[in-house]
Amino acid sequence: MANWVLKGLRTGIKTSAYRSAVEAAPGLSSGQPRGVALPARDAAALVERCPTGAINSCEGGIAVDQRRCVDCFRCHSDVEEPAVPWRDGYEWAAYADDVAAMRRKLDRAFGRSLHIRFLDAGACGACMSEARQLTNPYYNMHNLGFFMTPTPRNADVLLVAGPVSDAMRLPLRKTYEAMPTPKRVVAIGACAASGGVFGPSFAAGGGVAELIPVDVVVSGCPPPPLAILHGLMVVVGRKPPSELISRPANAEANPQ
Numbered sequence: 001m002a003n004w005v006l007k008g009l010r011t012g013i014k015t016s017a018y019r020s021a022v023e024a025a026p027g028l029s030s031g032q033p034r035g036v037a038l039p040a041r042d043a044a045a046l047v048e049r050c051p052t053g054a055i056n057s058c059e060g061g062i063a064v065d066q067r068r069c070v071d072c073f074r075c076h077s078d079v080e081e082p083a084v085p086w087r088d089g090y091e092w093a094a095y096a097d098d099v100a101a102m103r104r105k106l107d108r109a110f111g112r113s114l115h116i117r118f119l120d121a122g123a124c125g126a127c128m129s130e131a132r133q134l135t136n137p138y139y140n141m142h143n144l145g146f147f148m149t150p151t152p153r154n155a156d157v158l159l160v161a162g163p164v165s166d167a168m169r170l171p172l173r174k175t176y177e178a179m180p181t182p183k184r185v186v187a188i189g190a191c192a193a194s195g196g197v198f199g200p201s202f203a204a205g206g207g208v209a210e211l212i213p214v215d216v217v218v219s220g221c222p223p224p225p226l227a228i229l230h231g232l233m234v235v236v237g238r239k240p241p242s243e244l245i246s247r248p249a250n251a252e253a254n255p256q
């Protein structure tokens, strides 16, 4: 800690540049696969190679459903062709539903600050670890007016990780019901978005939206802290959302 403080004083760099500027420090994000135009045979090979069903054939190529991608890199191998192009960046949060309707709904809800209740609904631990980073001095989310709260009664936003294991179904519902209105739900990670590698199964569901309404989805396995921060800024309308499904046509329009 002392070294970190001394370094900060010496270099003047204390927090991430991500607010108004792009954060370019190495290692902050694993990146994401993106939809691309491909011949039908190559598209079929990639659909076959993806273990989670995130890659689907579409007209003229492949589309990537970011909710299902677990960042296994099997589609981006150096040794196996064809390979899916990768995009850098970390602004991965997307509206969970129709863009126009979600924009109207979120625009009316909050000003600039939020109190956030975090819930582990059967996550493996990595999503929680990434979310926990947001309160450290580097990401410093307090600076943006975002604060964690231990009680749902004070929370504006419910941040949920995990596929919702059977044991967490009731706690999730109760937590959501205990929050005052207006309230918003952000599902973080492939598990919370779609069940990921754990669900649907004998012990877990297929994501948070099966039980409570989700407003914003932050894809990734796990999403890096800046992607989660992007999700919170989408909730308060300070950043535009990304896309849930990357298609050949919009891959160029949203290069990130």
Ligand code: SF4
Pocket (backbone or CB within 6 Å): 033, 049, 050, 051, 052, 053, 054, 055, 064, 068, 069, 070, 071, 072, 073, 074, 075, 076, 084
């Ligand atoms: S990185 Fe994502 S899209 Fe690619 S194979 Fe793995 S799960 Fe599928």
Ligand code: SF4
Pocket (backbone or CB within 6 Å): 122, 123, 124, 125, 126, 127, 161, 162, 188, 189, 190, 191, 192, 196, 197, 220, 221, 222, 223
């Ligand atoms: S999305 Fe990935 S990192 Fe997050 S809980 Fe699921 S398996 Fe773990």
